[in-house]
Amino acid sequence: MRHIFAFMLITIYSSLSLAHQETSGKELLQWLSNLPRHGIEVSADHWLAIAEDQSESTALEIVQLYSKYLDRGRLDKRYFQPGWTIPSQPQYSSPHPEIPQIKDIQPNIPEYQYLIKALNNLKLWNKSAYQIFPNELVLFKGDIHPAVSLLNQWLMALDLAEELPNHIYSQEHKDVLTSIQLKYKLIPDGRLGPMTRQALLSITNQRIRILKANLERIRWLPKRLPYPRVWVDIAGFTTSYQSSPQRAFHFKTIVGSPKKQTPVLKSDIENITVNPIWKVPHSIASKSLLKEEKKQPGFFSREGFKVYKNWNDNSPEIAVDSVNWQALTQKSFTYRLEQQPGELNRLGKFKLGFKNSHGVYLHDTDKPELFDSANLSLSSGCARVNNIETLVETIALDQGLMPELNNYKKSNSPKKLNLNKHIPVYIVYFTAWPDKVGRVRFRDDIYQLDNALVSWF
Known part of the structure; x- marks a missing residue:
């Protein structure tokens, strides 16, 4: 009822009072009335403030406030999605005597x-x-x-x-x-x-x-996104390489499970590793892999793992069979495991590296049949990319690095190919997103990150 009452007041005000004001007064009201198209509702209190104070200055102040909302988002992502660490790039930063153009401050991406x-x-x-x-x-x-x-x-x-x-x-x-x-x-x-x-x-x-x-969520992103870029769509289980608005490659992707979520972040891909070594995170080594070794003695040897005494960089390698694995627990597990390149390596043939505090990256897999699974949220946080060799070759081709890549592929040892130009990578979480033809698809909220955000609206 309060919204209806506010709307009635502003309608009366606009029809009576604004008829005697300059065009800018009507433009301010028109500007605010366009916001619901963008999913932003002007609060009843603000409509009432405009109706009660018949001055353009009040309306302009409110327009400036909602300009910031349209520019960088109305809600604080730190509270509504704490794991969202992608920095925004606000365009509208200070009050301006003129009415801002919506097209100049709204997100400039087709989606x-x-x-x-x-x-x-x-x-x-x-x-x-x-x-x-x-x-x-x-x-x-x-x-x-x-x-x-x-x-x-x-x-x-x-x-x-x-x-x-x-x-x-x-x-x-x-x-x-x-x-x-x-x-x-x-x-x-x-x-x-x-x-x-x-x-x-x-x-x-x-x-x-x-x-x-x-x-x-889109308003939390930078206003414009660069080309080329790699876009990892967590809830859409897709990785895209977009070198221009007209050229994009899409790859089915396995992402982190709800208990080991793939993080939302922005970084820059710096290199491609061919035949990567998997440096196993302690949480995985001391839990799931130790469990496998206990269940199937000799598992570490068969799977090509090297064992190091501890996590120091200069820690010595020790023989796999020199450790009494059966006596270890998750708490007493202090060793570092590294799986060597080969057909059994969990990272597969390729890894795309970028700096981040979560220790995640994009990589191949030794089990491509998993991409046919009904459930694609089953990794430990990294993104496993189907047909990643096509992605790697496309990037190398665009950067003139195909000769080096082809040489590295002939080797069985780890080879790191540094990119001539770093490629921005965005790992994002959207539960509604357009497909290739522009039809919006609604996804499962696999990480239950919609609850607080959706409830606000």
Whole structure:
């Protein structure tokens, strides 16, 4: 009710008082009224402040505040997603006597526009669903009705279906709606009726909030992203190499499990290692690998691990069979394990290195069949990239390093290829993101990072 009251006040104010003001007063109100398109709602308190204080200065102050929100985000990422360490690059930094242009301060990446389009499309469905699908309309399998094609559009906008038959209510429609009915504990008859329409509206409202949350995440990014860049989309299980707006390569990717999450970060890829050595993190060596050695004695030798007495750089190598592994526990495990290059090496043939405090990197795998798994969030934090050799060769080709790479590939020992120009790498987390053709897809919140952010909207 308070939002309605505020809207009524500002409508009266704009129609009566602003008629006598300069054009800038109307422009300020128009500027604020455009913000919901971007997933930013002007608070009732701010509308009331403008209505009560009939001066342009108040409206301009509020516009300047929301300009900062549009520029760098309204919410503090340190509280709403503490692991987000990608630095932003605000463009709008100080009050300005002129009205800022939205196009100059909004994120300048194509995905932002796709999410805006999806957001406003779902808002239209929210408003029109009752008229398009009135209470008396019930669709059964085999029904021919003009509302079917509109239902198709709604389901696709919600990312609940792919292409469906037009005009005739088919088994495919019934299957989609039955799954929705089961989720909302409705009678699973697969029919479109008032209760199922309400379930679709509930999903629509939730999707709107998810889109607003992910638009906010985009505002936490730098305003413009460089080319070339490597983009690791955690929730989308995809790594992309984008050398220009028109040239991009995409690779299926295995990411960290919910207990060992792949971190959100920005860094620069400095080198490519061919035949990498896996320096096993202590947490993995002392837990899962020690468990395997105890279960299958000789595991370390068969898998090509070298053992070092401790974690000092000058620590001596010791014989694998000189240690009583059965007597060790996770707490008493002080050794360093390094797996040598070869077919069994967990990192596979290639590793892309970049500085970060988490010790993660992009790498190949010794088990490519895992990319066919239904669950791709199963690594210990690093990103395993399918067909990584294509990614490596594309980068080397772009940097004129193919001769060196080809020579290194002939070797069985570790070889580090330093890039001529470092490539920015962004590891990001978005639960709504456009696909290759611009259709927004909604992803599972695999790390449960949406809860606080979505609830705010």
